[in-house]
Amino acid sequence: MKRYAINRKLQVFIIVWFGQFISLIGSGLTSFALDFWVYEQTKSVTQFTLTALFTTLPGLLISPIAGALVDRWDRRWTMILSDAGSALATLFITLVLFTGTIQIWHIYISISIISVCNVFQKLAGATTTALLVPKKNLGNASGLVQIGESASELFLPALAGILVFKFQLQGVLLIDFATYLCSLAALLIVRFPKRKTTSKNSNEGKQGLGSLKRDVMYGWNYIVTRPGLLGLLIYFAISNFLVGIVSILIIPMLLAFVSSATVGTILSIAGIGTLVGSLVMSVWGGPKRRVYGILGFGLLLGVCIVFAGLYPSPQLIAVAVFGGLFCFPFIASCSEVLMLSTVPTNVQGRVFALQGIIAGSSLPLAYLLAGPLADYVFEPLLSNSGPLASSIGRIIGTGAGRGIGLLFILLGILQFLVTLFSFFYTPLRILDKTATKENFSVAD
Numbered sequence: 075m076k077r078y079a080i081n082r083k084l085q086v087f088i089i090v091w092f093g094q095f096i097s098l099i100g101s102g103l104t105s106f107a108l109d110f111w112v113y114e115q116t117k118s119v120t121q122f123t124l125t126a127l128f129t130t131l132p133g134l135l136i137s138p139i140a141g142a143l144v145d146r147w148d149r150r151w152t153m154i155l156s157d158a159g160s161a162l163a164t165l166f167i168t169l170v171l172f173t174g175t176i177q178i179w180h181i182y183i184s185i186s187i188i189s190v191c192n193v194f195q196k197l198a199g200a201t202t203t204a205l206l207v208p209k210k211n212l213g214n215a216s217g218l219v220q221i222g223e224s225a226s227e228l229f230l231p232a233l234a235g236i237l238v239f240k241f242q243l244q245g246v247l248l249i250d251f252a253t254y255l256c257s258l259a260a261l262l263i264v265r266f267p268k269r270k271t272t273s274k275n276s277n278e279g280k281q282g283l284g285s286l287k288r289d290v291m292y293g294w295n296y297i298v299t300r301p302g303l304l305g306l307l308i309y310f311a312i313s314n315f316l317v318g319i320v321s322i323l324i325i326p327m328l329l330a331f332v333s334s335a336t337v338g339t340i341l342s343i344a345g346i347g348t349l350v351g352s353l354v355m356s357v358w359g360g361p362k363r364r365v366y367g368i369l370g371f372g373l374l375l376g377v378c379i380v381f382a383g384l385y386p387s388p389q390l391i392a393v394a395v396f397g398g399l400f401c402f403p404f405i406a407s408c409s410e411v412l413m414l415s416t417v418p419t420n421v422q423g424r425v426f427a428l429q430g431i432i433a434g435s436s437l438p439l440a441y442l443l444a445g446p447l448a449d450y451v452f453e454p455l456l457s458n459s460g461p462l463a464s465s466i467g468r469i470i471g472t473g474a475g476r477g478i479g480l481l482f483i484l485l486g487i488l489q490f491l492v493t494l495f496s497f498f499y500t501p502l503r504i505l506d507k508t509a510t511k512e513n514f515s516v517a518d
Contacts, residue, residue: 083205083206083207083267084206084207086206086264086265086266087203087206087207087215089260089263089264090153090199090202090206090260090261090264091219092260093256093257093258093259093260093261094199094257094260096253096256096257097157097253097254097256097257099253100249100250100251100252100253100254101160101188101250101253103246103249103250104164104246104247104250105129107243107246107247108125108167108181108185108243109125111243112125112178112181115178116178124182125181125182125185126322126441127438127441127442128182128185128186128189129185129188129189130189130434130437130438130441131186131189131438132186132187132189132190133189133190133192133193133430134430134431134434134435134437134438135431136190136193137193137197137427137428137430137431138293138294138424138427138428138431139427140190140193140194140197140423140427141197141293141423141424141425141426141427141428141430142292142293142423142424142427143194143423144194144197144198144201144423144424144427145420145421145422145423145424147198148266149198149199149201149202149266150198150202150261150264150265150266152194152195152197152198153194153195153198153199153202153261154258154261154262155194156191156192156194156195156198157191157195157254157257157258157261158254158258159187159188159190159191160187160188160191160192160195160254161251161254161255161258163184163185163187163188163191164184164188164247164250164251164254165247165251166180166184167180167181167184167247168244168247168248168251171243171244171247172244193427193430197423197426197427197430198423200410200414200422200426201419201422201423201426202266203215203410203414204414204419204422205266205267205419206266206267219407292421292424293421293424293425293427293428294428296417296421296424296425296428297425297428297429297432300501301501301502302501302502302503302504302505303416303505305496305499305501305502305505306365306368306409306412306496306502306505307428307429307432307433308432309372309492309493309496309502310409310432310433311432311433311434311435311436312436312492313372313375313489313492313493314433314434314436314437314440315436315437315439315440316379316440316485316488316489316492317375317379317485317489318436318437318440318441318444319440319443319444319447319481319485320379320382320482320485322440322441322444322445323444323448323478323481323482324382324395325337325341326448326475326478327383327475327478327479327482328340328388328391328475329475330386330473330474330475330476330478331386331474331475332388336388339392340388340391340392340395341395343392343395343396344395344396344398344399345399346396347395347396347397347398347399347400348399348400348402348403350400351399351400351401351402351403351404352403354403354404355403355404355407360404360407360408360411361408363506364408364409364411364412364415364506365408365412365502365503365504365505365506367404367405367407367408368404368405368408368409368412369493369496369497371401371404371405371408372401372405372489372493372496373490373493373494374397374401375398375401375402375405375489375493376486376487376488376489376490376491376493377397377486377490378394378395378397378398378401378486379394379398379482379483379485379486379489380482380483380486380487380490381393381394381397381486382394382395382398382479382482382486383470383478383479383480383481383482383483383485383486384470384479384483385470385471385479386471386475386476386479412505412506413425413426413429415506416505416506447481448477448478448481451477452477452478452480452481453474453475453476453477453478454477455477455480456470456471456472456473456476456477456479456480457472457473457477458472458473460472460477462480466480470483
């Protein structure tokens with residue numbers, strides 16, 4: 075009977091995952107298509123980068139409140155309403171496109187709404203995983219989620235370009251709307267099990283319930299009273315800042331010396347790296363010491379960033395981005411399993427929301443600083459007649475894109491050093507040892 079119940083829960087997880095995977099494809103198509111449309115219509119890099127800001131910032135700001143509400147609400151209906159909200163925002167953009175009345179602020183408002191809905195959807199989905207998947211299989215389940223994300227990254231840029239050319243932006247948006255309907259159908263045909271509580275985490279949950287403000291503060295207090303958990307989130311905030319700058323500047327650096335077609339090939343290779351890493355993580359399940367997985371692959375990520383900026387070679391950069399994105403599924407999966415294993419189920423929404431806002435708080439700053447750092451600081455340093463042309467320039471080259479390359483080298487070294495320092499911070503290094511069966515209220 076127990077095995078039957080576990081199999082039923084896994085079936086629910088697979089159905090929900092498949093619906094979300096289909097929706098992820100549609101959302102990815104829309105993201106690429108909207109970026110392309112905004113740049114084509116405005117010819118402004120600033121307007122283009124603002125789409126990334128509006129995609130990130132609203133979700134970050136709403137996260138603490140969202141976490142408190144997710145712990146109060148039914149999680150399946152939270153996911154249903156979140157997908158419905160995103161679908162309606164997508165439909166709105168489609169309608170104003172068809173009527174010819176679209177303005178750039180329509181795009182910003184719509185993607186802000188989708189950003190907020192995505193926070194609720196992801197929090198509810200992440201905290202539900204512990205209810206549906208046995209503890210021993212969490213690493214495999216997280217790897218499966220990463221497969222969905224990496225598979226979409228692999229072919230969506232090229233597919234979005236083809237679809238925009240053939241069906242225009244309106245057609246891509248309608249496809250996205252249809253994928254939301256698939257996700258909603260998957261959620262409507264399943265039922266989630268009731269959350270279990272032990273006496274320990276039940277008391278913790280009751281302490282955190284009350285006014286919305288008190289709920290938000292409970293999530294914050296939960297994190298700051300656990301030095302290892304706080305240290306992990308600070309590490310992610312610093313790492314996200316460094317990687318965020320790299321992710322914004324990789325295309326401008328490449329376009330300085332290769333064609334757009336070659337850029338597309340290198341990005342596809344990067345997607346293959348994520349897919350391979352996700353497949354390995356799904357089969358392997360990750361190391362038993364999750365912290366070692368996070369920090370070990372964090373060190374490798376730093377090395378890959380250094381190699382990406384070392385020399386203007388498409389082959390070297392392709393290998394570096396493959397290696398860098400190969401690390402991401404392991405870091406993300408180990409982090410997710412670690413959080414699910416150390417945070418009681420009935421307070422996960424509040425804690426995960428604060429996790430997201432702390433770890434992701436540095437991304438808007440990275441997006442804002444990346445352009446000025448490249449254009450006004452590092453690129454002039456390694457121009458053909460720049461101050462560093464006769465020294466560092468003799469090693470890594472001079473000219474367009476080489477200043478960004480130098481920035482990458484420095485960012486990679488910082489990533490390596492921050493990860494190394496985090497390993498020697500004892501509360502973080504032993505964080506996964508605090509995961510006990512009492513903290514983990516799922517059916518194993």
